[in-house]
Amino acid sequence: MRELNITTAFKVYDSIEQLDLSVKNLMEKAIEIRKTAYAPYSKFSVGVALILDNDEIITGTNQENAAYPSGLCAERVAVFYAGSQYPNSKILKLCISASPNDRDSDIPIPPCGACRQSIAEYEFKQNTPIEIYFMGAKGEIYKSDSLKNLLPFMFDKNHL
Numbered sequence: 001m002r003e004l005n006i007t008t009a010f011k012v013y014d015s016i017e018q019l020d021l022s023v024k025n026l027m028e029k030a031i032e033i034r035k036t037a038y039a040p041y042s043k044f045s046v047g048v049a050l051i052l053d054n055d056e057i058i059t060g061t062n063q064e065n066a067a068y069p070s071g072l073c074a075e076r077v078a079v080f081y082a083g084s085q086y087p088n089s090k091i092l093k094l095c096i097s098a099s100p101n102d103r104d105s106d107i108p109i110p111p112c113g114a115c116r117q118s119i120a121e122y123e124f125k126q127n128t129p130i131e132i133y134f135m136g137a138k139g140e141i142y143k144s145d146s147l148k149n150l151l152p153f154m155f156d157k158n159h160l
Contacts (some may be wrong), residue, residue, distance in 0.1 A: 013141040019133070023093060026051055027133060027141065029059055030095040037061035037074065039101065046074035046098040046109075050082060052089040052129075054129040058082045074098075075115035079122055090126040094119065099137035106139030116151040123147045124156045 013019055016027055026049045034047025039062055044060045060078030064071040075096065082091060098109035110132070111119065123130050129146035144150055 004048065004097045006152045008144075008152065010149065011143040013143065014073070015139070016135075016141065018037040019141065022051075023095065023133060026057065026093060027095040027097065027135070029057065031137070033059040033061055034074075034097045034099070038063045040064060043065070044098070045101055045103040048074040048078040048094060048096050050078050050094040051092050052082060052086055053092055054086065054089045056082075056086060056089065058085075073112060073115050074119050075111045079118055080116075083122060091122055091144055093131040093133070095136040096132070097137060098134070104138050105136030107136045108134050108140050108142040109136055110134050110150060112144070113151075117145060117155065119147045120151055120154045120156065124154070 016024055019027060029049035030047040033049065034045050037045035037047060039045045041064050048060045050058050058078045058081055060081065061072045061076060062071065062074045079091065082089070096111060099105040119130060121147065132144045132147060132150065133141055135141040148154060
């Protein structure tokens with residue numbers, strides 16, 4: 001038997017003001033769009049803004065449904081829209097802002113497992129990493145240079 005150690009690295013920004021201007025603008029779009037999330041059941045809203053290599057900005061919010069799990073997370077709304085409307089473009093950066101509706105969380109909230117796998121598919125498809133920034137409603141922001149930091153044992157087409 002042997003042990004396998006996996007190390008991941010994230011950059012931590014104390015506030016949105018520390019981000020490069022282009023990323024700051026993208027995160028501000030994620031924060032703003034979060035307010036339009038349809039989350040009557042979980043009362044937990046998520047907003048996403050991503051930028052493609054053609055400079056298109058796509059936003060998305062979580063969309064819930066009484067017939068759970070028929071809803072969809074914000075990350076997949078944005079990523080799937082980008083994939084359907086711009087199938088030959090690469091996702092460069094993805095910004096996430098998430099928080100319970102009854103308070104402004106200051107804890108960085110990463111994408112859920114299903115969204116990680118969906119983002120992984122696009123990172124694999126485009127053969128380039130996607131920068132992922134995530135935060136609560138305010139406070140610290142974590143940056144990952146690739147989805148591989150959030151999902152080190154990615155399942156992809158090579159496993160089929």
